[in-house]
Amino acid sequence: MPFISKWSWSPVDLVILVLLLSCSWVLSHGFFNLFFHPLCRLPGPFFGRMSPWPSAYHALKGDRHIWLENCFKKYGNKIRVEPNTVVFRSPAASRDIYGSKANVKRARFYDALMRKEEDRNTITTLDNTLHAKRRKLLNLAFTERSLRASTVFMQQHIDRWNELLVGNDISDWSEPRNFTDWVDRLVFDILGDICFGKSFEIKEEGNNPIREVPHAIVKTMRFVYTISKSPILGLIPWLRPRGLSRIFNSIRSKEIILYDNFIASSVKERLQREEKSKASPSSSTREDMFHFLCNAEDPDTGLPAFSDQDINAEAHLLLVAGSDSTSVTMSGLFFYLAHYPRVHAKLTEEVTSTFSTSDDIAPGSKLSSCKYLRACIDEAMRISPAGLSELPREVLPGGIEINGEFFPEGTVVGTANWTDGHNEEVYGDPEIFRPDRWIPGQGNSLEDVSFIRAAFHPFSMGPFNCAGTNFALQELMLMVAKTVYRLDFRPAPGFTASEGVPRFPLVDAYITVRDGPVLQFRPRSDY
């Protein structure tokens, strides 16, 4: 066959051919994205409009939120940061995208959060109807009754944590404490107790391999976030049953394996206890979140709403969604309190004048009357938000109007908590930690406060908003009030923020990654 021998390829020829084909694919796609894509007229960084790689690069670096901020400065309040993604910085756009009537669903990004199909839970259910059904059932774990039942566990953990923060020598400042690590442990223990009726006990001294789990979650999220911003995203659902799940499984760190096993065994144990208490109704039932999930019934069939596999998947969601978000708010708040002594003093004054002892601090009208405490928490969620970049939503058939402009089906849209919270047009002095901005009469009119409140959505809004909002706010109010009542704290020597306006450094990985502040604690002198 002279024809074939004439056309035989050497390995070098093949490599060159593959390279040429790849280059022409990338260039023709880039060319299309720049000049013929339906969004081609929108402003944004040149390479971002051409391909998703700049976005993936900043996701890898962890500074995607800062990149968005710089793009807004350069191109205005609407930017095309990826060929098919438009991010906005305006309160009206937030309402259009996340409001209850928005014609959107969660974007494919959420698919990347699952290792395998069986891990699908409420946040990764992309179909709106299925999500609504699942969310209605998940809400059963967040009723007033379950919140009340969880209060006592929260208080016990916080009381113990305060003791540990001070250490043995109460007459002097404690050893320097990396507050992020310490608060991660507290929040994990509370969630373990409330979700499974079993605390992880990682805040206690001694060896506990689960203690590494919060770090392992961060590592996993940084990896997943980069993948989710790369062109590989679209292939994930196809690749998952074709080997990707196996690869993800095999590269799990030992801490994540340990954590997965821990959740699986806790879920199993907790299910058995629930069965037992059903069998002997006279025994006391622990009304943790798990109890409500186990007993949820599908309204259509009357059968248990969640399979054991579903409960396992929801348990993972509750632990990740409930831990990092609360923890970053605490770390941000304590960083700013340590660097703004007047704010710290005003907060302490409010809490100590409201309660006669730290043990009296409990949910109720007195705690709700602490307006400055709530303002400090809001200010922390504005300046160090949980989730820095956009929560991506995909436009459904029929398109959507955002700020009066039409966007077609398939466009990915969003607003980013970090750039929203640092918007000078809304906050005037966004770099300053100023809780007073949330309280009318402290140099602000009622209109000023209503204006910023209307632009502030730390828990998102609409059908995909945070299921744990009330739980999180109660937990935060208790943790902050008890800690400032009992303890004094300061930046450890050598750990004060450098010159200029202090800013708590944050890394974007869909969740907010943080480190520090490094603080020292001691009992308050008049405590």
Ligand code: HEM
């Ligand atoms: C300061 C604390 C918290 C903040 C700022 C926060 C914020 C958020 C946000 C912005 C979302 C939407 C995420 C997205 O669409 O990608 C969300 C979802 C969620 N959060 Fe929270 N969260 C906090 C604490 C908690 C806690 C303590 C729990 C539970 C124990 C929780 C459970 C959930 C769940 C289950 C979802 C998914 C809801 C759904 O898909 O329908 N969160 N949270």
